Amino acid sequence: MSAVGILAVLLCLAALPFFPPARSSRGLLLFFGIMLLHVSASVAFYEYALRSSADAALYYYDTTGLRRSEMQLGTIFTLKFVQFIKASIGGTYLDHFLIFQVFGFWGLLFLQRCLEYAHQSFGDALTRVPNWLLFLPGLHFWTSAPGKDAPLFFAICLALWASIRLSTRAMWFAAAVFVMLMFRPHIALLATAALAGGAFFGGRSSALVKISLIGVALGALSVVAGTVQRSLVVDLTDPTSVGSFLERQQQRAEWIEGATNLQDAAFPVRLLSLLFRPFFVDAGGAFGLVSSVENLILLFVIGFMVWNWRDGLTAFRFNLPFRFGFLFSVVLIILLTLTYYNVGLGLRQKTMIMPGVLTLFAAQWMLQRARTHYRMYGMQSHPPGTDEFALGAPR
Numbered sequence: 361m362s363a364v365g366i367l368a369v370l371l372c373l374a375a376l377p378f379f380p381p382a383r384s385s386r387g388l389l390l391f392f393g394i395m396l397l398h399v400s401a402s403v404a405f406y407e408y409a410l411r412s413s414a415d416a417a418l419y420y421y422d423t424t425g426l427r428r429s430e431m432q433l434g435t436i437f438t439l440k441f442v443q444f445i446k447a448s449i450g451g452t453y454l455d456h457f458l459i460f461q462v463f464g465f466w467g468l469l470f471l472q473r474c475l476e477y478a479h480q481s482f483g484d485a486l487t488r489v490p491n492w493l494l495f496l497p498g499l500h501f502w503t504s505a506p507g508k509d510a511p512l513f514f515a516i517c518l519a520l521w522a523s524i525r526l527s528t529r530a531m532w533f534a535a536a537v538f539v540m541l542m543f544r545p546h547i548a549l550l551a552t553a554a555l556a557g558g559a560f561f562g563g564r565s566s567a568l569v570k571i572s573l574i575g576v577a578l579g580a581l582s583v584v585a586g587t588v589q590r591s592l593v594v595d596l597t598d599p600t601s602v603g604s605f606l607e608r609q610q611q612r613a614e615w616i617e618g619a620t621n622l623q624d625a626a627f628p629v630r631l632l633s634l635l636f637r638p639f640f641v642d643a644g645g646a647f648g649l650v651s652s653v654e655n656l657i658l659l660f661v662i663g664f665m666v667w668n669w670r671d672g673l674t675a676f677r678f679n680l681p682f683r684f685g686f687l688f689s690v691v692l693i694i695l696l697t698l699t700y701y702n703v704g705l706g707l708r709q710k711t712m713i714m715p716g717v718l719t720l721f722a723a724q725w726m727l728q729r730a731r732t733h734y735r736m737y738g739m740q741s742h743p744p745g746t747d748e749f750a751l752g753a754p755r
Contacts, residue, residue, distance in 0.1 A: 361458070364451035368458035369399060372465050379469055381476065394468055394494055401497070402461035402504035406454050409505065416506040420446070420456055433545050434508075441542075442506050460510045464503025467514035468494060470521040471715050474681065477524050478722035481679060482730050490722040493661070496654050502711045508543040509708055515539035516688075517715045519551055523558070523681045547712065550691055558683035561676070631697045634706045635662065642703075651707060661721050668724050671731075675723035682723055685716030 372395050381387030409416050418424070419442040427443045429436050445451070445459060475490040503513040519536035522529035533555070540548035625633070636655045638644075643652040665672055675682040696709050 361454050362450070362452055364449055365455040365458040367449075368455065368462055371462045372399070375466055375469055379472075381472065390472070390491060390494075391469075394472075395465060397495060398461055398465045398468065398500045398504060399458070401500035402457045403454070405501055405505045406457045409453075409457075414505070416453075416457065419443075419506045420453055433542060437542050438508050456506045457504060460506045461504035463510035463514040464500070467503060467510075467517040467715075468499065470514075470517035471718065474517070474520050474524070474685075474715065474719045475722040477681065478675075478719050479726045482723065482726040489725060490718065493657070493718055493721075496657065496714075497650050498654050498707060499711060499714060502708050509711060511539055511543050512547060513711050513715070515543075516547075516551070516712055520681060520685055520688075520715050520719060523555065523684045524679075526680060546695075547692075550695070551688060554684050554688035554691065557687045558680050561683055627697060631693070633703070634693070634697050634710065635659075637703050637706065661717065665717075665721055665724055668728060671724040671727040672720060674727060675720060678723075682720060685719045689713045689716030689720070 376382055376391060379387070379391055382391045405414075405416075408414070418426075419439050422439060422443060426436060426439050431437065431440065442456065445456065451459065472491075472494055475494075479490070499513075503510045515536040518539075519533050522533035522536060526533060537548045537551055540551055636659055638648045638651050639655050640649075640652045643649050672686075676686055692713050696706070696713070
């Protein structure tokens with residue numbers, strides 16, 4: 361590691377003044393705990409990449425000379441971005457892992473702010489359960505290497521955080537969409553569409569606010585859609601063109617990761633495999649065991665959300681961030697399932713759905729606590745910040 365790597369670590373520390381929970385001793389421990397794990401995960405990914413095939417080597421070494429290609433969004437942009445950093449400030453292979461883990465680390469801090477908002481929306485301070493979910497290994501490992509995953513995770517968390525107060529954070533949402541557009545254009549398209557959908561389904565919003573949000577979202581959607589069509593060579597108004605694009609994505613995923621027995625599997629099998637594999641019986645080595653434990657936790661999270669779906673509906677109706685997170689995550693899960701071929705690809709891509717899923721889980725978890733308090737102490741004693749609508753009582 362050179363001075364470039366040290367600078368990357370300092371960029372993590374630079375987030376401390378912008379992390380309100382760090383004002384308490386527990387919040388300070390949370391900040392440094394996340395940072396320590398994330399930097400360690402970056403070093404671990406570096407060691408893994410030295411022994412195994414990884415996209416990070418393609419971006420850093422550019423053995424195929426793609427940096428001389430004509431500018432395109434997605435893979436070519438990512439490679440040119442890495443090569444620009446390399447030409448500007450240098451840095452070893454390890455240094456570039458540390459540089460990209462900064463994106464993932466800042467994304468985790470924005471995700472923590474979203475979890476905190478979910479709990480405060482329903483009347484309580486952040487509890488320990490969602491905090492522990494910030495230490496899921498996959499959130500750190502897959503967002504700590506040169507490539508698309510770390511910037512995309514950062515952008516998704518930033519967009520979710522910006523949607524909490526979109527009136528004052530619209531520029532941050534636009535910045536998040538821009539980052540998505542550079543690295544994976546179709547994710548930017550999905551984010552703007554989810555924002556438009558979230559604004560449309562806002563039953564508690566006034567007509568003026570709803571129309572304004574939908575207008576802004578549709579304007580952004582038209583711009584992003586045009587860029588996506590030019591970049592991905594797909595006509596979004598033609599089902600045949602979209603189908604051909606999905607087929608190309610499937611073929612590309614198979615070429616990168618290798619074919620598996622999921623190639624001809626039914627949609628439910630692909631869906632469950634995307635979300636919960638590996639799962640002990642098909643896990644190999646320490647890496648597979650850690651992933652299996654994480655998937656067990658994710659199984660509990662999603663199972664809890666499905667079991668308490670009425671609370672999920674309440675959160676969906678409550679505010680824009682929950683609607684945005686739900687629509688973004690659900691549609692993305694469907695799209696990923698359609699182009700999913702093996703466990704390695706699924707583990708990487710699953711990080712994109714986690715911000716929305718964990719934020720919704722935090723809201724449902726808090727609603728359960730609020731309901732318990734309501735049943736025990738009655739309406740006059742329910743936690744501050746909740747109302748009869750949020751608790752499911754008659755309005």
